[in-house]
Amino acid sequence: MVTPPIVLASNYLIASLPLKEREQLLAHCDAIELNFSKLLYQAGDCMAHVYFPLDGFISLVTAIDDNAKLEVGMVGNEGMLGITTLLDVDIAPFNALIQGGGSALRISTLTFRRILEHSPALQRVLKRYLYVCMKQLAQTAACTRFHLVEERLARWLLMTRDRAHSDHFHVTHVFLAYMLGVRRVGITKAAKMLQQKKLISYQRGDITVLDSIALEAIACRCYRVDKNIYASIMAEPTFRTPLPRICI
Known part of the structure:
Protein backbone atom coordinates (compact mmCIF):
# COMPACT_ATOMS: atom_id res chain seq x y z
CA MET A 1 0.00 0.00 0.00
CA ARG A 124 -12.35 34.52 17.59
CA VAL A 125 -9.65 34.18 14.92
CA LEU A 126 -12.10 34.34 12.02
CA LYS A 127 -13.99 37.33 13.43
CA ARG A 128 -10.72 39.22 13.48
CA TYR A 129 -9.89 38.06 9.96
CA LEU A 130 -13.34 39.12 8.72
CA TYR A 131 -12.69 42.63 10.07
CA VAL A 132 -9.35 42.68 8.24
CA CYS A 133 -11.07 41.65 4.99
CA MET A 134 -13.64 44.43 5.35
CA LYS A 135 -10.93 47.05 5.91
CA GLN A 136 -8.86 45.77 2.99
CA LEU A 137 -11.87 45.79 0.66
CA ALA A 138 -12.51 49.43 1.53
CA GLN A 139 -8.83 50.26 1.00
CA THR A 140 -8.87 48.58 -2.42
CA ALA A 141 -11.96 50.55 -3.47
CA ALA A 142 -10.26 53.83 -2.56
CA CYS A 143 -7.02 52.74 -4.21
CA THR A 144 -8.77 51.90 -7.49
CA ARG A 145 -10.46 55.29 -7.56
CA PHE A 146 -7.61 57.61 -6.56
CA HIS A 147 -4.19 56.07 -7.28
CA LEU A 148 -2.16 55.95 -10.47
CA VAL A 149 -1.78 52.75 -12.48
CA GLU A 150 1.99 52.65 -11.77
CA GLU A 151 1.36 52.82 -8.02
CA ARG A 152 -1.36 50.19 -8.15
CA LEU A 153 0.74 47.87 -10.30
CA ALA A 154 3.64 48.12 -7.83
CA ARG A 155 1.24 47.35 -4.98
CA TRP A 156 -0.20 44.36 -6.84
CA LEU A 157 3.23 42.95 -7.61
CA LEU A 158 4.23 43.21 -3.93
CA MET A 159 0.98 41.56 -2.81
CA THR A 160 1.54 38.75 -5.30
CA ARG A 161 5.17 38.30 -4.23
CA ASP A 162 4.11 38.05 -0.59
CA ARG A 163 1.57 35.31 -1.33
CA ALA A 164 3.71 33.48 -3.87
CA HIS A 165 6.59 33.49 -1.34
CA SER A 166 8.85 34.16 -4.28
CA ASP A 167 10.27 37.10 -6.22
CA HIS A 168 9.46 35.28 -9.45
CA PHE A 169 5.99 34.55 -10.85
CA HIS A 170 4.12 34.42 -14.15
CA VAL A 171 1.42 36.82 -15.31
CA THR A 172 0.59 38.41 -18.67
CA HIS A 173 -0.22 42.03 -19.55
CA VAL A 174 -3.75 40.94 -20.48
CA PHE A 175 -4.30 39.32 -17.11
CA LEU A 176 -2.82 42.29 -15.24
CA ALA A 177 -5.13 44.66 -17.10
CA TYR A 178 -8.04 42.39 -16.19
CA MET A 179 -7.03 42.30 -12.52
CA LEU A 180 -6.46 46.06 -12.20
CA GLY A 181 -9.41 47.08 -14.35
CA VAL A 182 -7.40 49.17 -16.83
CA ARG A 183 -6.60 48.99 -20.53
CA ARG A 184 -3.70 46.80 -21.62
CA VAL A 185 -1.78 49.84 -22.91
CA GLY A 186 -1.85 51.30 -19.39
CA ILE A 187 -0.29 48.13 -17.95
CA THR A 188 2.36 48.09 -20.69
CA LYS A 189 3.35 51.70 -19.91
CA ALA A 190 3.44 51.11 -16.15
CA ALA A 191 5.44 47.88 -16.43
CA LYS A 192 7.93 49.57 -18.78
CA MET A 193 8.47 52.33 -16.23
CA LEU A 194 9.19 49.81 -13.47
CA GLN A 195 11.59 47.97 -15.78
CA GLN A 196 13.44 51.16 -16.67
CA LYS A 197 13.95 51.84 -12.98
CA LYS A 198 15.31 48.26 -12.65
CA LEU A 199 12.67 47.37 -10.07
CA ILE A 200 11.35 44.40 -12.03
CA SER A 201 12.33 42.18 -14.92
CA TYR A 202 9.50 41.27 -17.29
CA GLN A 203 9.68 38.95 -20.30
CA ARG A 204 6.86 36.96 -21.91
CA GLY A 205 4.79 36.94 -18.75
CA ASP A 206 7.63 36.04 -16.41
CA ILE A 207 8.07 38.72 -13.75
CA THR A 208 10.94 38.96 -11.28
CA VAL A 209 10.97 41.55 -8.51
CA LEU A 210 14.54 42.89 -8.50
CA ASP A 211 14.30 45.53 -5.76
CA SER A 212 11.37 45.09 -3.38
CA ILE A 213 12.35 48.05 -1.19
CA ALA A 214 12.40 50.47 -4.11
CA LEU A 215 9.24 48.89 -5.50
CA GLU A 216 7.45 49.55 -2.22
CA ALA A 217 8.60 53.17 -2.40
CA ILE A 218 6.88 53.43 -5.80
CA ALA A 219 3.73 51.62 -4.64
CA CYS A 220 0.81 53.53 -3.19
CA ARG A 221 0.59 53.53 0.60
CA CYS A 222 -2.28 51.02 0.39
CA TYR A 223 0.22 48.16 0.37
CA ARG A 224 1.66 49.14 3.74
CA VAL A 225 -1.79 50.04 5.12
CA ASP A 226 -3.07 46.54 4.30
CA LYS A 227 -0.11 44.90 6.00
CA ASN A 228 -0.43 47.11 9.06
CA ILE A 229 -4.15 46.34 9.35
CA TYR A 230 -3.46 42.62 9.30
CA ALA A 231 -0.59 42.86 11.78
CA SER A 232 -2.47 45.04 14.26
CA ILE A 233 -5.79 43.19 14.23
CA MET A 234 -4.35 39.68 14.18
CA ALA A 235 -1.65 40.43 16.76
CA GLU A 236 -3.29 38.95 19.85
CA PRO A 237 -0.89 36.77 21.92
CA THR A 238 -1.68 33.52 20.11
CA PHE A 239 -0.47 35.12 16.86
CA ARG A 240 2.85 36.31 18.21
CA THR A 241 4.47 32.87 18.37
CA PRO A 242 6.45 31.56 15.36
CA LEU A 243 4.26 29.95 12.70
CA PRO A 244 4.38 26.18 13.26
CA ARG A 245 4.45 23.72 10.38
CA ILE A 246 1.95 20.97 11.02
CA CYS A 247 2.02 17.58 9.37
CA ILE A 248 -1.36 16.06 8.50
Missing part, protein backbone atom coordinates in the same frame (compact mmCIF):
# COMPACT_ATOMS: atom_id res chain seq x y z
CA VAL A 2 1.33 3.46 -0.93
CA THR A 3 1.82 5.82 2.00
CA PRO A 4 -0.08 9.08 1.43
CA PRO A 5 2.14 12.14 1.06
CA ILE A 6 2.76 14.36 4.07
CA VAL A 7 1.36 17.84 3.67
CA LEU A 8 2.88 20.68 5.66
CA ALA A 9 0.12 22.99 6.82
CA SER A 10 1.42 26.54 6.95
CA ASN A 11 -1.80 28.50 6.87
CA TYR A 12 -1.55 31.30 9.40
CA LEU A 13 -5.13 31.08 10.66
CA ILE A 14 -5.00 27.34 11.28
CA ALA A 15 -1.51 27.48 12.77
CA SER A 16 -2.60 30.12 15.27
CA LEU A 17 -5.25 27.87 16.83
CA PRO A 18 -4.68 26.02 20.11
CA LEU A 19 -3.38 22.50 19.45
CA LYS A 20 -6.61 20.64 20.23
CA GLU A 21 -8.81 22.83 18.03
CA ARG A 22 -6.19 22.91 15.29
CA GLU A 23 -6.02 19.13 15.17
CA GLN A 24 -9.80 18.86 15.15
CA LEU A 25 -9.99 21.11 12.10
CA LEU A 26 -7.10 19.43 10.28
CA ALA A 27 -8.67 16.00 10.79
CA HIS A 28 -11.52 17.02 8.49
CA CYS A 29 -9.41 18.78 5.83
CA ASP A 30 -8.33 17.38 2.48
CA ALA A 31 -5.05 18.44 0.92
CA ILE A 32 -5.62 19.62 -2.67
CA GLU A 33 -3.71 21.27 -5.48
CA LEU A 34 -4.66 24.75 -6.64
CA ASN A 35 -4.27 24.80 -10.42
CA PHE A 36 -3.43 28.17 -11.97
CA SER A 37 -6.36 30.01 -13.61
CA LYS A 38 -9.01 27.57 -12.34
CA LEU A 39 -12.26 29.17 -11.18
CA LEU A 40 -13.20 27.71 -7.81
CA TYR A 41 -16.62 29.33 -7.84
CA GLN A 42 -18.51 32.26 -9.29
CA ALA A 43 -20.32 35.01 -7.44
CA GLY A 44 -23.73 33.72 -6.45
CA ASP A 45 -22.67 30.07 -6.31
CA CYS A 46 -23.33 28.04 -3.20
CA MET A 47 -19.91 27.41 -1.61
CA ALA A 48 -19.64 23.66 -1.07
CA HIS A 49 -16.16 24.03 0.45
CA VAL A 50 -13.98 26.58 2.21
CA TYR A 51 -10.26 26.75 1.47
CA PHE A 52 -7.14 27.50 3.50
CA PRO A 53 -4.28 28.17 1.03
CA LEU A 54 -0.83 26.91 2.00
CA ASP A 55 1.42 28.10 -0.81
CA GLY A 56 -1.03 28.96 -3.55
CA PHE A 57 -3.23 32.05 -3.66
CA ILE A 58 -6.62 33.11 -4.97
CA SER A 59 -7.94 36.33 -6.51
CA LEU A 60 -11.35 37.66 -5.49
CA VAL A 61 -12.89 39.19 -8.59
CA THR A 62 -16.12 41.15 -8.99
CA ALA A 63 -17.90 41.58 -12.31
CA ILE A 64 -18.74 45.12 -13.43
CA ASP A 65 -20.63 43.95 -16.53
CA ASP A 66 -20.41 41.08 -19.02
CA ASN A 67 -16.91 42.12 -20.10
CA ALA A 68 -15.31 44.17 -17.31
CA LYS A 69 -14.07 42.58 -14.11
CA LEU A 70 -11.90 43.84 -11.26
CA GLU A 71 -9.83 42.16 -8.58
CA VAL A 72 -10.94 43.38 -5.15
CA GLY A 73 -8.90 41.07 -2.92
CA MET A 74 -6.35 38.29 -2.73
CA VAL A 75 -6.15 35.31 -0.37
CA GLY A 76 -2.95 33.44 0.43
CA ASN A 77 -1.74 31.52 3.45
CA GLU A 78 -2.54 34.52 5.66
CA GLY A 79 -6.26 33.82 5.30
CA MET A 80 -9.09 31.66 4.02
CA LEU A 81 -11.55 31.57 1.15
CA GLY A 82 -15.14 31.40 2.33
CA ILE A 83 -15.03 33.76 5.31
CA THR A 84 -18.73 34.64 4.89
CA THR A 85 -19.60 31.22 6.32
CA LEU A 86 -18.82 32.88 9.66
CA LEU A 87 -21.95 34.96 9.02
CA ASP A 88 -23.96 31.83 8.17
CA VAL A 89 -23.90 32.81 4.49
CA ASP A 90 -22.61 30.23 2.02
CA ILE A 91 -23.30 32.23 -1.16
CA ALA A 92 -20.09 33.37 -2.83
CA PRO A 93 -19.84 37.19 -2.95
CA PHE A 94 -17.06 37.16 -5.59
CA ASN A 95 -15.58 35.02 -8.32
CA ALA A 96 -12.71 33.02 -6.83
CA LEU A 97 -9.93 32.58 -9.39
CA ILE A 98 -6.68 30.76 -8.64
CA GLN A 99 -3.97 33.32 -9.29
CA GLY A 100 -1.00 31.29 -8.06
CA GLY A 101 -0.79 27.52 -8.29
CA GLY A 102 0.12 25.58 -5.18
CA SER A 103 -1.58 23.67 -2.42
CA ALA A 104 -4.43 24.27 0.00
CA LEU A 105 -6.52 22.58 2.64
CA ARG A 106 -10.20 22.14 1.81
CA ILE A 107 -13.10 21.29 4.08
CA SER A 108 -16.81 20.98 3.29
CA THR A 109 -18.84 24.01 4.33
CA LEU A 110 -21.25 21.84 6.31
CA THR A 111 -18.45 20.22 8.33
CA PHE A 112 -16.71 23.55 8.79
CA ARG A 113 -19.86 25.09 10.25
CA ARG A 114 -20.20 22.23 12.76
CA ILE A 115 -16.59 22.64 13.88
CA LEU A 116 -16.95 26.43 14.03
CA GLU A 117 -19.99 26.15 16.29
CA HIS A 118 -17.97 24.29 18.94
CA SER A 119 -14.65 26.13 18.59
CA PRO A 120 -14.50 29.50 20.39
CA ALA A 121 -10.86 29.96 19.37
CA LEU A 122 -11.67 29.48 15.68
CA GLN A 123 -14.60 31.90 15.97
Whole structure:
Protein backbone atom coordinates (compact mmCIF):
# COMPACT_ATOMS: atom_id res chain seq x y z
CA MET A 1 0.00 0.00 0.00
CA VAL A 2 1.33 3.46 -0.93
CA THR A 3 1.82 5.82 2.00
CA PRO A 4 -0.08 9.08 1.43
CA PRO A 5 2.14 12.14 1.06
CA ILE A 6 2.76 14.36 4.07
CA VAL A 7 1.36 17.84 3.67
CA LEU A 8 2.88 20.68 5.66
CA ALA A 9 0.12 22.99 6.82
CA SER A 10 1.42 26.54 6.95
CA ASN A 11 -1.80 28.50 6.87
CA TYR A 12 -1.55 31.30 9.40
CA LEU A 13 -5.13 31.08 10.66
CA ILE A 14 -5.00 27.34 11.28
CA ALA A 15 -1.51 27.48 12.77
CA SER A 16 -2.60 30.12 15.27
CA LEU A 17 -5.25 27.87 16.83
CA PRO A 18 -4.68 26.02 20.11
CA LEU A 19 -3.38 22.50 19.45
CA LYS A 20 -6.61 20.64 20.23
CA GLU A 21 -8.81 22.83 18.03
CA ARG A 22 -6.19 22.91 15.29
CA GLU A 23 -6.02 19.13 15.17
CA GLN A 24 -9.80 18.86 15.15
CA LEU A 25 -9.99 21.11 12.10
CA LEU A 26 -7.10 19.43 10.28
CA ALA A 27 -8.67 16.00 10.79
CA HIS A 28 -11.52 17.02 8.49
CA CYS A 29 -9.41 18.78 5.83
CA ASP A 30 -8.33 17.38 2.48
CA ALA A 31 -5.05 18.44 0.92
CA ILE A 32 -5.62 19.62 -2.67
CA GLU A 33 -3.71 21.27 -5.48
CA LEU A 34 -4.66 24.75 -6.64
CA ASN A 35 -4.27 24.80 -10.42
CA PHE A 36 -3.43 28.17 -11.97
CA SER A 37 -6.36 30.01 -13.61
CA LYS A 38 -9.01 27.57 -12.34
CA LEU A 39 -12.26 29.17 -11.18
CA LEU A 40 -13.20 27.71 -7.81
CA TYR A 41 -16.62 29.33 -7.84
CA GLN A 42 -18.51 32.26 -9.29
CA ALA A 43 -20.32 35.01 -7.44
CA GLY A 44 -23.73 33.72 -6.45
CA ASP A 45 -22.67 30.07 -6.31
CA CYS A 46 -23.33 28.04 -3.20
CA MET A 47 -19.91 27.41 -1.61
CA ALA A 48 -19.64 23.66 -1.07
CA HIS A 49 -16.16 24.03 0.45
CA VAL A 50 -13.98 26.58 2.21
CA TYR A 51 -10.26 26.75 1.47
CA PHE A 52 -7.14 27.50 3.50
CA PRO A 53 -4.28 28.17 1.03
CA LEU A 54 -0.83 26.91 2.00
CA ASP A 55 1.42 28.10 -0.81
CA GLY A 56 -1.03 28.96 -3.55
CA PHE A 57 -3.23 32.05 -3.66
CA ILE A 58 -6.62 33.11 -4.97
CA SER A 59 -7.94 36.33 -6.51
CA LEU A 60 -11.35 37.66 -5.49
CA VAL A 61 -12.89 39.19 -8.59
CA THR A 62 -16.12 41.15 -8.99
CA ALA A 63 -17.90 41.58 -12.31
CA ILE A 64 -18.74 45.12 -13.43
CA ASP A 65 -20.63 43.95 -16.53
CA ASP A 66 -20.41 41.08 -19.02
CA ASN A 67 -16.91 42.12 -20.10
CA ALA A 68 -15.31 44.17 -17.31
CA LYS A 69 -14.07 42.58 -14.11
CA LEU A 70 -11.90 43.84 -11.26
CA GLU A 71 -9.83 42.16 -8.58
CA VAL A 72 -10.94 43.38 -5.15
CA GLY A 73 -8.90 41.07 -2.92
CA MET A 74 -6.35 38.29 -2.73
CA VAL A 75 -6.15 35.31 -0.37
CA GLY A 76 -2.95 33.44 0.43
CA ASN A 77 -1.74 31.52 3.45
CA GLU A 78 -2.54 34.52 5.66
CA GLY A 79 -6.26 33.82 5.30
CA MET A 80 -9.09 31.66 4.02
CA LEU A 81 -11.55 31.57 1.15
CA GLY A 82 -15.14 31.40 2.33
CA ILE A 83 -15.03 33.76 5.31
CA THR A 84 -18.73 34.64 4.89
CA THR A 85 -19.60 31.22 6.32
CA LEU A 86 -18.82 32.88 9.66
CA LEU A 87 -21.95 34.96 9.02
CA ASP A 88 -23.96 31.83 8.17
CA VAL A 89 -23.90 32.81 4.49
CA ASP A 90 -22.61 30.23 2.02
CA ILE A 91 -23.30 32.23 -1.16
CA ALA A 92 -20.09 33.37 -2.83
CA PRO A 93 -19.84 37.19 -2.95
CA PHE A 94 -17.06 37.16 -5.59
CA ASN A 95 -15.58 35.02 -8.32
CA ALA A 96 -12.71 33.02 -6.83
CA LEU A 97 -9.93 32.58 -9.39
CA ILE A 98 -6.68 30.76 -8.64
CA GLN A 99 -3.97 33.32 -9.29
CA GLY A 100 -1.00 31.29 -8.06
CA GLY A 101 -0.79 27.52 -8.29
CA GLY A 102 0.12 25.58 -5.18
CA SER A 103 -1.58 23.67 -2.42
CA ALA A 104 -4.43 24.27 0.00
CA LEU A 105 -6.52 22.58 2.64
CA ARG A 106 -10.20 22.14 1.81
CA ILE A 107 -13.10 21.29 4.08
CA SER A 108 -16.81 20.98 3.29
CA THR A 109 -18.84 24.01 4.33
CA LEU A 110 -21.25 21.84 6.31
CA THR A 111 -18.45 20.22 8.33
CA PHE A 112 -16.71 23.55 8.79
CA ARG A 113 -19.86 25.09 10.25
CA ARG A 114 -20.20 22.23 12.76
CA ILE A 115 -16.59 22.64 13.88
CA LEU A 116 -16.95 26.43 14.03
CA GLU A 117 -19.99 26.15 16.29
CA HIS A 118 -17.97 24.29 18.94
CA SER A 119 -14.65 26.13 18.59
CA PRO A 120 -14.50 29.50 20.39
CA ALA A 121 -10.86 29.96 19.37
CA LEU A 122 -11.67 29.48 15.68
CA GLN A 123 -14.60 31.90 15.97
CA ARG A 124 -12.35 34.52 17.59
CA VAL A 125 -9.65 34.18 14.92
CA LEU A 126 -12.10 34.34 12.02
CA LYS A 127 -13.99 37.33 13.43
CA ARG A 128 -10.72 39.22 13.48
CA TYR A 129 -9.89 38.06 9.96
CA LEU A 130 -13.34 39.12 8.72
CA TYR A 131 -12.69 42.63 10.07
CA VAL A 132 -9.35 42.68 8.24
CA CYS A 133 -11.07 41.65 4.99
CA MET A 134 -13.64 44.43 5.35
CA LYS A 135 -10.93 47.05 5.91
CA GLN A 136 -8.86 45.77 2.99
CA LEU A 137 -11.87 45.79 0.66
CA ALA A 138 -12.51 49.43 1.53
CA GLN A 139 -8.83 50.26 1.00
CA THR A 140 -8.87 48.58 -2.42
CA ALA A 141 -11.96 50.55 -3.47
CA ALA A 142 -10.26 53.83 -2.56
CA CYS A 143 -7.02 52.74 -4.21
CA THR A 144 -8.77 51.90 -7.49
CA ARG A 145 -10.46 55.29 -7.56
CA PHE A 146 -7.61 57.61 -6.56
CA HIS A 147 -4.19 56.07 -7.28
CA LEU A 148 -2.16 55.95 -10.47
CA VAL A 149 -1.78 52.75 -12.48
CA GLU A 150 1.99 52.65 -11.77
CA GLU A 151 1.36 52.82 -8.02
CA ARG A 152 -1.36 50.19 -8.15
CA LEU A 153 0.74 47.87 -10.30
CA ALA A 154 3.64 48.12 -7.83
CA ARG A 155 1.24 47.35 -4.98
CA TRP A 156 -0.20 44.36 -6.84
CA LEU A 157 3.23 42.95 -7.61
CA LEU A 158 4.23 43.21 -3.93
CA MET A 159 0.98 41.56 -2.81
CA THR A 160 1.54 38.75 -5.30
CA ARG A 161 5.17 38.30 -4.23
CA ASP A 162 4.11 38.05 -0.59
CA ARG A 163 1.57 35.31 -1.33
CA ALA A 164 3.71 33.48 -3.87
CA HIS A 165 6.59 33.49 -1.34
CA SER A 166 8.85 34.16 -4.28
CA ASP A 167 10.27 37.10 -6.22
CA HIS A 168 9.46 35.28 -9.45
CA PHE A 169 5.99 34.55 -10.85
CA HIS A 170 4.12 34.42 -14.15
CA VAL A 171 1.42 36.82 -15.31
CA THR A 172 0.59 38.41 -18.67
CA HIS A 173 -0.22 42.03 -19.55
CA VAL A 174 -3.75 40.94 -20.48
CA PHE A 175 -4.30 39.32 -17.11
CA LEU A 176 -2.82 42.29 -15.24
CA ALA A 177 -5.13 44.66 -17.10
CA TYR A 178 -8.04 42.39 -16.19
CA MET A 179 -7.03 42.30 -12.52
CA LEU A 180 -6.46 46.06 -12.20
CA GLY A 181 -9.41 47.08 -14.35
CA VAL A 182 -7.40 49.17 -16.83
CA ARG A 183 -6.60 48.99 -20.53
CA ARG A 184 -3.70 46.80 -21.62
CA VAL A 185 -1.78 49.84 -22.91
CA GLY A 186 -1.85 51.30 -19.39
CA ILE A 187 -0.29 48.13 -17.95
CA THR A 188 2.36 48.09 -20.69
CA LYS A 189 3.35 51.70 -19.91
CA ALA A 190 3.44 51.11 -16.15
CA ALA A 191 5.44 47.88 -16.43
CA LYS A 192 7.93 49.57 -18.78
CA MET A 193 8.47 52.33 -16.23
CA LEU A 194 9.19 49.81 -13.47
CA GLN A 195 11.59 47.97 -15.78
CA GLN A 196 13.44 51.16 -16.67
CA LYS A 197 13.95 51.84 -12.98
CA LYS A 198 15.31 48.26 -12.65
CA LEU A 199 12.67 47.37 -10.07
CA ILE A 200 11.35 44.40 -12.03
CA SER A 201 12.33 42.18 -14.92
CA TYR A 202 9.50 41.27 -17.29
CA GLN A 203 9.68 38.95 -20.30
CA ARG A 204 6.86 36.96 -21.91
CA GLY A 205 4.79 36.94 -18.75
CA ASP A 206 7.63 36.04 -16.41
CA ILE A 207 8.07 38.72 -13.75
CA THR A 208 10.94 38.96 -11.28
CA VAL A 209 10.97 41.55 -8.51
CA LEU A 210 14.54 42.89 -8.50
CA ASP A 211 14.30 45.53 -5.76
CA SER A 212 11.37 45.09 -3.38
CA ILE A 213 12.35 48.05 -1.19
CA ALA A 214 12.40 50.47 -4.11
CA LEU A 215 9.24 48.89 -5.50
CA GLU A 216 7.45 49.55 -2.22
CA ALA A 217 8.60 53.17 -2.40
CA ILE A 218 6.88 53.43 -5.80
CA ALA A 219 3.73 51.62 -4.64
CA CYS A 220 0.81 53.53 -3.19
CA ARG A 221 0.59 53.53 0.60
CA CYS A 222 -2.28 51.02 0.39
CA TYR A 223 0.22 48.16 0.37
CA ARG A 224 1.66 49.14 3.74
CA VAL A 225 -1.79 50.04 5.12
CA ASP A 226 -3.07 46.54 4.30
CA LYS A 227 -0.11 44.90 6.00
CA ASN A 228 -0.43 47.11 9.06
CA ILE A 229 -4.15 46.34 9.35
CA TYR A 230 -3.46 42.62 9.30
CA ALA A 231 -0.59 42.86 11.78
CA SER A 232 -2.47 45.04 14.26
CA ILE A 233 -5.79 43.19 14.23
CA MET A 234 -4.35 39.68 14.18
CA ALA A 235 -1.65 40.43 16.76
CA GLU A 236 -3.29 38.95 19.85
CA PRO A 237 -0.89 36.77 21.92
CA THR A 238 -1.68 33.52 20.11
CA PHE A 239 -0.47 35.12 16.86
CA ARG A 240 2.85 36.31 18.21
CA THR A 241 4.47 32.87 18.37
CA PRO A 242 6.45 31.56 15.36
CA LEU A 243 4.26 29.95 12.70
CA PRO A 244 4.38 26.18 13.26
CA ARG A 245 4.45 23.72 10.38
CA ILE A 246 1.95 20.97 11.02
CA CYS A 247 2.02 17.58 9.37
CA ILE A 248 -1.36 16.06 8.50
